[in-house]
Amino acid sequence: MHESHAGYAYCAVGALSLLKRPAEGPWSGESHCGMDVASLVRFLASRQLPYQDPAGGDGDGDGDEDNFPQPSALSRDAVAGLCPQHVGLNGRCNKVADTCYTWWVAGTLDCLRRDQGGGGGGPDVKIAREPARRFLLEKTQHVIGGFSKNPGGPPDVYHAYLGLAALAAMEEPGLKEFDVTLCVSLQTVANIEAGRRGLLKRYSAGDNNMASDKVVRLGELMAGCEAEKLVGNGAGLETAEDGQLLELLLAGRMLLTRT
Template sequence: MSPREEFTFLRKRHVKFLKRCLQVLPSSLTSFDTSRMTVLFFALSGLDLMETVEDISSAERKQIIDWIYTLQILPQEGQYESSHCGFRGGSSLMGDSTKMPKSQSVLELDSGHIAMTYTALSSLIILGDDLSRVNKEAVLAHVASLQCSDGSFYSTLGGSENDMRFVYCAATICYILQDFSAINVDAAVTYIQNSMGYEGALGQGASLEAHGGSTYCAVAALDLMGHLKSAFSDTQHERLVRWLVLRQTDGGLQGRPNKPPDTCYTFWVGASLKLLDKLELIDKEELRQFVLSTQDPITGGLAKYPDSPPDGLHTYLGMSGLSLFGEDGLQPVNPALNISQRAHEHLLSLHKGWRNV
């Protein structure tokens, strides 16, 4: 990228790109069919930041909300215990829908997925749903069943890694549903503390390499659980901030040392610094120009690197990162939940209603 080249935010093209993502899954992303819920989340979130979610017709909005609820696994005596509940990632995981209700499955190892549950709940909030059809007790039972003895979480009962990503998902789900009784918070905090490495940042677990993504998951989870200010010493806090600030290279932000800058870390690193009240230490204009250099001027959307194909994840995370830095035309972002402040305010209104019941 030429240091003198100036880029502008191609808003209209990005709106069209994300609206296409709502309708079809590009051939390049067919491997994501079982995690289509995340594709939906990135598309809706990006449109929300550009204040165009309201442009979705009421019929289409209802269709999307209903689709999300078809992927909820509900408890059923003799077949589904509450520990298996939550949300699936896509319709292809539902088995033979002609033989079972759409909210059920005939797959023997069928189970909710903690990341898909987080993105499903977030998408419902963005769309203005009241979460009344969410079986909160079953979802929380599923979260509780995934916590390991060291405080980390699996993604699903079907078997998976257990690491910082799913600690974050557990914290977001409990925050959204306003019930942290499903997790051992002290154990989760200890897991995060033990994951701080010699570099000064956090890895996916103890003795693992520090990374921008896992650092965000740790910092945001601590914030949601109310332990961000108490989990680290002043020295640890300073070293963490230093590590995050040093991730700016060639204008953009990288996920770890000796890697090229990548659009998605505009959010992962930027949001971590925002939560630590140190966002001003990043060169805002240099970062902005890097992110905008990854735009596709024809199809719209943002890519991982300049001159690379765009996708929903990098489009949303690039925009949400720019929003943290006050980009014109983008709504403010809640850095801990990774949704707009508008959507967060809707969630807070639901919380108030639940407390008054």
């Protein structure tokens, strides 16, 4: 049996949530029947690691490996009523904290809470949100923008997006409301749903060929790498519904190519 992994946990919980999700609008009710939620929550909560700044500023060698005590250290601090200043999260045992795993863990826990109706109905999880937030904003956020994988590393788009996703899942002020199951903003979800409604409306009206031709035409525009510009300025789009359809196709491409 392979070891547990926080990223795979998110994918599994998200997939189960999507299987029970209605075509549009909010959903309620558990989607993880048969899952050992208590064990999963314990595994996710144990992914927290206290981060300690290096004593010297120019240390040598292996980056931040030595700046994360073993996971048991956080448990001892919690028992003593202490709270570390910075808390990162890892994906597996004996690994250092990584920006993206703050998202994989926070997103999974939020999925579980929402599936059980939100409010007090979800699992009672003790994640150190403020220290985790400070770890992202003060340790992995880079001076030139974006987020790095670990403290001191260069920023990249992958960790920048998931760093922001983690902050959105933790309800960071100034960020759009987030759909943790799809890993996009609620506004993006609304655009996708609007585009889908437009497609269904055309098909239900017997306009199958026109809708099909439209998808092909917009797909060709996407292949020409001009789609993002079209969404921004509306050039080449015949109707507002075309814009919604194009956004739907773009979102689908993003979801299919995301790694």
